[in-house]
Amino acid sequence: MKHTLSVVVEDESGALSRIAGLFARRGFNIDSLAVGPAETQGQSRLTMVVEGDDQTLQQMTKQLDKLVNILQVLDLTRLPAVERELMLLKVSASSTQRSVILDLVQVFRAKVVDVADEALTLEVVGDPGKLVALEKLLKPYGILEIARTGKVALERASGVNTEILKTISGDGRFPA
Structure with missing residues (x-):
């Protein structure tokens, strides 16, 4: 574990x-x-x-x-904690693929931090699962380089465990 x-x-x-x-x-x-x-x-x-x-x-x-x-x-x-990680990702982005990649970037709230003729460099911050998910989706376009920070984390002052909240159904009740 x-x-x-x-x-x-x-x-x-x-x-x-x-x-x-x-x-x-x-x-x-x-x-x-x-x-x-x-x-x-x-x-x-x-x-x-x-x-x-x-x-x-x-x-x-x-x-x-x-x-x-x-x-x-x-x-x-x-413990209830806030966890974040930063990833810079350079992906191959020809003019025909660029709009699709930019749509994916918006879904993950990533930022484009550099643009070149055939590549985009992205910055994404979030929990490690979010970073892995974006990397997996961009892999078919051709990932050129990746740099990731280590995880940073702090215990939640509120004591609210968001992992438990993810198991609550849409109506606010715990699943049966």
């Missing part, structure tokens, strides 16, 4: 290396990693996606908590 961890660390040289080393020593692969400044000066937030069973991840979380400069470790996997 894939787990999304949110880790707040003090900004200090080598902090990321120690965290990555902890996972590497235990044979874990980090599928996605995004790092940036947190809400407090002198702190950074790491959002990591790693694969493993619940027991192993619980052990890894305890190991992370023991590292110097780790201020908070939160497994967002089963």
Whole structure:
């Protein structure tokens, strides 16, 4: 199972290396990693996606908590959270295909950020499933290049779990 961890660390040289080393020593692969400044000066937030069973991840979380400069470790996997990722995608777009591709781009609320004679570069932000869906639809046109950020995530302050909301039928009731 894939787990999304949110880790707040003090900004200090080598902090990321120690965290990555902890996972590497235990044979874990980090599928996605995004790092940036947190809400407090002198702190950074790491959002990591790693694969493993619940027991192993619980052990890894305890190991992370023991590292110097780790201020908070939160497994967002089963918590209501907002998750986003950014993808830049360059797709082949001849003049005959361009209008169809632009229609797809609108459906996914992607932006065209560069136009060339035979290609379009798109920017799309959303949950990872949205990015995969757009990539799959554009593949027949010829994807030339892709660059994706790692997932970033925050626990929902509202506590509303949108995954549960997706299971509610159109009339607002839970399915039978």
